[in-house]
Amino acid sequence: MSNDRIRRVIVLTIGWIIFLSSFIPVHSLLKGHDKLRKKLERCLVELICSFFVASWTGVVKYHGPRPSMRPKQVFVANHTSMIDFIILEQMTAFAVIMQKHPGWVGLLQSTILESVGCIWFNRSEAKDREIVARKLRDHVQGTDNNPLLIFPEGTCVNNHYTVMFKKGAFELGCTVCPVAIKYNKIFVDAFWNSRKQSFTMHLLQLMTSWAVVCDVWYLEPQTLRPGETAIEFAERVRDIISVRAGLKKVPWDGYLKYSRPSPKHRERKQQSFAESVLRRLDEK
């Protein structure tokens, strides 16, 4: 193994040792002193994320004012990989809404991330959206909760485009703070193609690449304009993020990565063709 890789593994191992040796005592001993415990856990999560980023030789340039903890505010960002979350988390301990993963990642999610506040969703469940919408609303009402970070695309995208934003984050009656993330592809392609490789392989690939270089822009908070629907609001914010990060907007639904389009799309095409044929028939 080259020196470089050994260094990264050591950095990550040291990070984990420090983290676990501090987190476990803090979590168990300070059970009664919630405010202090939460504050320390937040710092520790930010710390382990910094170690993660260092282990990939992450060079992250943050632009814009650092997010503040205010109630009735959510953060939305474009999504390329799970590492987006780690990169943002090293600056501010966000609460996040995520798909529960199997394996060691799932274990990490349920133990450590629970401390910063996390909401789980399940793409495959039909009724899931309503349950999640309610959990989101409850979270943003609380004054003590960490600021919520949402990836409205609903799935990882290749950092060249943005796909349609799901409107859930935009109908909570909160200020929406857009965050744009753009990875520099020269160093590594940070896109996690979850259909082609597992998260573990993806992390290993990042750790053996030159560096992860990216820009993060914290953009001006937006509120729902009078007469604007949640969908229009979502599109407006997607526009802001896409322009800032130099991404192309496409009108596709991110969930099409996982399922076929419904037959009604094909039927609509058949219907419009049938109508034009019938029109010609009538004209005779």
Add this chain to the structure above:
Amino acid sequence: MLTQYDIEEVQQHCNHAFSQQEIVSLYERFCQLDRNNGGFISAEEFLSVPEFAVNPLSQRLLRMVDGLNFKEFVAFLSAFSPHATLHQKIEFIFKVYDSDGNGKVTFTDMLDVLRDLTGTFISEKQREQVLTDVLDEAGYTKDSLMILSDFVKILGNSGLKIEVEVPVD
């Protein structure tokens, strides 16, 4: 990985319909779609492209394109190149209609395509009426057996445009 020799062979096979850069881009896309690395794109893998799945002619196209290796895939797509002649494009359309590949398109073949295109939004009777009228206008009857030159005669002056731009990095 494609070698220079591979690219030239593919180019030869599709009659230089695509440039070498375009063939490289097409290969990248081919490999992306061929998830299980079988050397060909299966019907399932094609249907994972949303625009393809919502196309009413998808089943017909699948029959033509299922199991093609990369060289054959590029040859199949050559009708869509801006360098392809009108004749080549009409030949492609003919092949879509001629589902049994016997070089002849019957009234029933055309009715089948029209059914795919219109679904349940128009009755079978209306479909037959439309087709009879169209054939009549072009000087054919219900019993005519169309061959490629008939299609060329009918579509030759139509200003047909089926072109696709292959994105090159």
